Amino acid sequence: xxxxxxxxxxxxxxxxxxxxxxxxxxxxxxxxxxxxxxxxxxxxxxxxxxxxxxxxxxxxxxxxxxxxxxxxxxxxxxxxxxxxxxxxxxxxxxxxxxxxxx
Amino acid sequence: xxxxxxxxxxxxxxxxxxxxxxxxxxxxxxxxxxxxxxxxxxxxxxxxxxxxxxxxxxxxxxxxxxxxxxxxxxxxxxxxxxxxxxxxxxxxxxxxxxxxxxxxxxxxxxxxxxxxxxxxxxxxxxxxxxxxxxxxxx
Numbered sequence: 001x002x003x004x005x006x007x008x009x010x011x012x013x014x015x016x017x018x019x020x021x022x023x024x025x026x027x028x029x030x031x032x033x034x035x036x037x038x039x040x041x042x043x044x045x046x047x048x049x050x051x052x053x054x055x056x057x058x059x060x061x062x063x064x065x066x067x068x069x070x071x072x073x074x075x076x077x078x079x080x081x082x083x084x085x086x087x088x089x090x091x092x093x094x095x096x097x098x099x100x101x102x
Numbered sequence: 103x104x105x106x107x108x109x110x111x112x113x114x115x116x117x118x119x120x121x122x123x124x125x126x127x128x129x130x131x132x133x134x135x136x137x138x139x140x141x142x143x144x145x146x147x148x149x150x151x152x153x154x155x156x157x158x159x160x161x162x163x164x165x166x167x168x169x170x171x172x173x174x175x176x177x178x179x180x181x182x183x184x185x186x187x188x189x190x191x192x193x194x195x196x197x198x199x200x201x202x203x204x205x206x207x208x209x210x211x212x213x214x215x216x217x218x219x220x221x222x223x224x225x226x227x228x229x230x231x232x233x234x235x236x237x238x239x240x
Contacts, residue, residue: 002171029159036164039216040109043209070174074167081166 001064003041005071009078010034024091030082037074103177103187103198106168108206109213113161120158124151153224157217164213 013034017027049056059067087095127149172178177186187198 006167029163032156032159033163033167035216036160036162036213037167038164039160039213040106040164040168040209043205043212044105047205047208070171073174074170077170078163078167 001059001067002071002074003038003045005068006034006038006041006074009075010038026082026086026089026091029085030078033078033081034075037078103201104172104185105201105206105209106165106172108202109161109210110165110169112210112214113158113165116154116161117158120151120154123149123154127151153221156220157214160213160217161210164209 010031013027013031017031020027045056090096169178173180178184179186183189185198187194
């Protein structure tokens with residue numbers, strides 16, 4: 001479930017990056033984060049599948065809920081990291097202009 | 103248990119290599135004009151260092167999010183010795199090292215392989231003529 005949530009986040013972020021083609025929004029780091037984590041969790045899933053076989057696809061509802069919660073938390077963490085990078089690098093100069101106004 | 107440490111180590115090495123290569127490419131791009139020198143930044147942007155930073159970003163992104171997952175599952179703690187398995191005896195340490203050698207190494211190899219494929223595809227795309235309705239590159 002964590003893998004699924006991260007893959008969806010990676011695909012959506014990449015599609016938005018491609019459509020906007022706006023380097024000032026710095027969507028690149030977010031794409032890399034989601035794709036990197038997706039590949040690593042894919043490996044984790046393959047090893048788990050090799051161990052559990054078909055049982056891998058029928059997780060207990062409690063485990064699934066926990067994994068979904070983890071997946072959403074991971075997405076939230078990645079978004080927070082992205083916002084911090086965006087505000088610190090401030091490619092549009094928005095933060096700088098706001099601070100200068102005051 | 104601590105599989106993310108393997109791609110984490112690779113991330114440190116790749117980042118260092120990317121910075122060294124970036125500096126070398128920038129030095130190479132310096133063109134002497136008369137007595138003074140002027141720096142051309144464009145070649146450095148298109149160089150291999152930029153592509154190496156893609157790998158570093160992929161690895162760091164994955165490592166950060168996986169570290170959070172390990173923290174979530176209590177396999178990593180924010181205090182010494184940081185790895186829960188380290189406090190659970192030699193059998194747990196053995197298991198942790200086994201997982202690093204199997205899952206961790208495969209993670210690092212797969213991420214690097216995907217990056218290698220991306221670099222190959224990117225070179226092919228760069229050689230392709232631009233579509234008629236292409237936007238001006240940023």
